[in-house]
Amino acid sequence: MDSKLEQHELLQAVQEGNSARVAQLLTEQVDVEAIDDSGRTALMVAVQRNDVAMVERLLAAGSDPNHRDHTELTPFICAGANGFSTSLELMAQAGADVASVNRFGGTALLPAAEKAYLRTVESCLSVGVPIDHVNYLGWSALLEAVILGDGGRLYADVVQTLYEAGATVDIQDFDGKTAIYYADEQKQNRVLEILTDTLEDPQHPALLEAKALAAIGDWNSAAQVVQTALESDGDNLDLLYYSGYYLASQGRFEEALEQYSRALEVAPEELEFYFYTAGCYRSMNQSEHALLEFDKGAELSAENSFFLYHKSNYLRELGRHGEAVDIMAMLVDRHPSRYDFWFHKANSLRSLGRHQDAIEAIEYAIQLQPNNPLYRKHKAQSEHLLEQN
Known part of the structure; x- marks a missing residue:
């Protein structure tokens, strides 16, 4: 078979999760660093699919966790930005540059903290991300x-x-x-x-025990301890939260949803639980349900920028940049001094090929932060793309 076809087939096999075909191609010494039209290697595809076994196999075959795609994103930083802790730790062990940054100048730790991927924050710190x-x-x-x-x-x-x-x-x-x-x-x-x-913060005694178990990775026992406490204190919001968190940490998202939904029944004003239910649906790849949870939180929140921003973030991850732009337009109208909102709006506009609109949006960010080279770089890139069209 032509080597280029084999390389394309490797990327396709990884995308499909076809481990047998990947193993066969690797024995044929196909180029593990072959890229697709976006500059992604097979390792990046495996990371984005959160296919830990495939990540491990490709790393063993010599794939580079520091390879940058056309957006300057590496597999290591991608794992941090998506909350994929196990893959991140595997790549650190395989020689990932833990201090590397994305095109926004952020390490893997920053997007993990932004999106509240607690386990990934812990993983980043454990592998030495600054x-x-x-x-x-x-x-x-x-x-x-x-x-x-x-x-x-x-x-x-x-x-x-x-x-x-x-x-x-x-x-x-x-x-x-x-x-x-x-x-x-x-x-x-x-x-x-x-x-x-x-x-x-006098915590419920059960939480002290559960957190100690979680600290050593025994999520199942931590969840059991909290569940036992809930049998006699079923309306305790902290217990319901940690029960949901420990269950979700094991991939038991349906059970986590039950705990978070119970919390909302007990205290409908505790809107943070809509963020947690949205997170469960995201992890289950039920995007429309996740978006609906963001909407519920936004509708009930007096200051709903939190839910709208994170909904927009999720829409960008889904490639639905038009909807993301609409949300960011609302946010910059409400918060015209938020240079980060203008910047994210410009990014989505550029992804849509609306380069003139992207330039106009980034110019607002430049007005707010005239000396920030990131915005001027972004503007220059959009101007270049506009000239090419």
């Missing part, structure tokens, strides 16, 4: 978790994990504001207490 790295927007992982979080239980755990690992609290963004400033501004009271060492 904790205080600042991206081209001027944000560290701690700043991202506060600015783009809701201060709920999951984001508070992300913040606490970063804080206890030594994250610097007084890093200032390009506006001279710290994580403490944003936590106070957004009324994230628990996060603020964590960052100012004023947290007084």
Whole structure:
């Protein structure tokens, strides 16, 4: 068979999860670093599918976890951005550059913190991803978790994990504001207490035992401990949250959904649980259900930017950039000083081939941060694409 056809077949076999065909092609010494039209190697495809066994096989065959696709994304950073902790750890063991950054200047830790992938945040820290790295927007992982979080239980755990690992609290963004400033501004009271060492949090005794079990990776026992506690304290929101979290950590998403839904029955005002239900549906590849959960949270929230932003983020992951643009248009109307919103809007516009509109959007970000080279680079790229069309 022609070598180029074999290379194309390797990518296709990985996309289809055809492990037998992949094994056969690898024995034929096909080029494991062959790329598709997007510059993705087979390893990147395996990571995006969260196919851990395939990731392990390709790494063993010599695939490079540091290869960059046409968007400057590597398999290692991709794993961090999607919450794929096991794949991230495997690639770190295989020689991934844990300090590498994406085109926004972010390490694998930053998008993991932004999206509240707690286990992946822990994995990033365990393999040595720099904790205080600042991206081209001027944000560290701690700043991202506060600015783009809701201060709920999951984001508070992300913040606490970063804080206890030594994250610097007084890093200032390009506006001279710290994580403490944003936590106070957004009324994230628990996060603020964590960052100012004023947290007084008498936890349910079962949670202390469950967290100790989770710390050694025994998610099943942790879930059982919490479930036993729920038998006598079934309306405890913390227990319901951690029960759902430990179940989801094992891939038991239907059971996790039951716990989160129960929490919403007990306390309908606790809107953070819609973020957790959306996360379960995402992990189950039920995108329409996930989007509906984001909508429920947005409709009930007085300040619904959190849900709208994360819905837009998810739409971009799905390749539905037109819908993402519509949401970002709403957000920049409400928050015209949010340069990150303008930047994300410009990115989606460029993905749609609307390069003139992308240039106009990025110019607003430039007005807000005139000295940020990221925006000028983005504008130059969009101008180049516009000239080619």
